[in-house]
Amino acid sequence: DGGITQSPKYLFRKEGQNVTLSCEQNLNHDAMYWYRQDPGQGLRLIYYSQIVNDFQKGDIAEGYSVSREKKESFPLTVTSAQKNPTAFYLCASSMGDWEQGQFFGPGTRLTVL
Amino acid sequence: AQSVTQPDIHITVSEGASLELRCNYSYGATPYLFWYVQSPGQGLQLLLKYFSGDTLVQGIKGFEAEFKRSQSSFNLRKPSVHWSDAAEYFCAVALYSSASKIIFGSGTRLSIRP
Numbered sequence: 600d601g602g603i604t605q606s607p608k609y610l611f612r613k614e615g616q617n618v619t620l621s622c623e624q625n626l627n628h629d630a631m632y633w634y635r636q637d638p639g640q641g642l643r644l645i646y647y648s649q650i651v652n653d654f655q656k657g658d659i660a661e662g663y664s665v666s667r668e669k670k671e672s673f674p675l676t677v678t679s680a681q682k683n684p685t686a687f688y689l690c691a692s693s694m695g696d697w698e699q700g701q702f703f704g705p706g707t708r709l710t711v712l
Numbered sequence: 713a714q715s716v717t718q719p720d721i722h723i724t725v726s727e728g729a730s731l732e733l734r735c736n737y738s739y740g741a742t743p744y745l746f747w748y749v750q751s752p753g754q755g756l757q758l759l760l761k762y763f764s765g766d767t768l769v770q771g772i773k774g775f776e777a778e779f780k781r782s783q784s785s786f787n788l789r790k791p792s793v794h795w796s797d798a799a800e801y802f803c804a805v806a807l808y809s810s811a812s813k814i815i816f817g818s819g820t821r822l823s824i825r826p
Contacts, residue, residue, distance in 0.1 A: 603755070641716070641802060641816030642756075689755055698763060700746060701814070703755030 601626045603704035605690050610709045612677075612684075620675045620707045622690035628702070629695040631673035635659060636687040636706075645688075648673055649695075677709060685711045714739050716805050718817035726825045727795055733788040733820050735803030743805040745786040746814075747777055750800045759801075762786065773797070798824045 603624040612618045634642040644657030648667040662681025691701040748756040760771025767779040806814040
């Protein structure tokens with residue numbers, strides 16, 4: 600079955616540590632996105648990539664980094680520079696003609712201890 | 713500034729009753745419009761979308777939405793809700809030219825009364 604997988608589902612980290620969230624898709628989508636979701640708020644765009652080896656900052660990129668070495672993969676690193684990293688992180692992908700909407704992964708809940 | 717407003721944070725309806733979730737947007741032009749649903753601890757699933765044409769669009773799971781240009785609204789409706797419809801619903805809008813500019817509303821949590 601085609602879809603998007605995110606791992607792990609739950610992640611705990613100590614302050615000052617970097618952590619990488621995985622996102623893989625087998626939908627053959629060109630574009631991939633990372634969103635952050637906080638309680639009572641909508642999704643906020645962290646980074647997006649429309650093609651391999653290229654990515655752009657979203658609205659809240661500070662303290663995060665990404666790479667897009669393969670079409671299928673778009674990992675997100677939450678660095679120690681991110682002041683408030685505890686949140687639910689969602690990865691999404693879309694066709695080049697993105698008007699078909701975005702497909703979302705199940706999310707990773709990150710908690711900083 | 714462009715914005716998306718979902719004025720209802722939480723709605724409770726009885727099973728079998730009709731449902732309407734409100735969404736208003738502020739854009740200079742007609743944007744692309746979406747409704748997504750999110751079950752607890754899960755990702756989002758696209759319910760329906762509107763780009764142009766017929767202003768009443770049908771989606772999955774028996775949902776529909778109507779675009780009203782004069783009111784800058786894109787309200788989601790369902791004639792008879794089921795207990796499985798309990799979830800969080802997000803309205804989203806996008807400028808025609810940039811998927812990276814999809815803006816999500818803050819969501820409406822739907823509870824179903826038995």
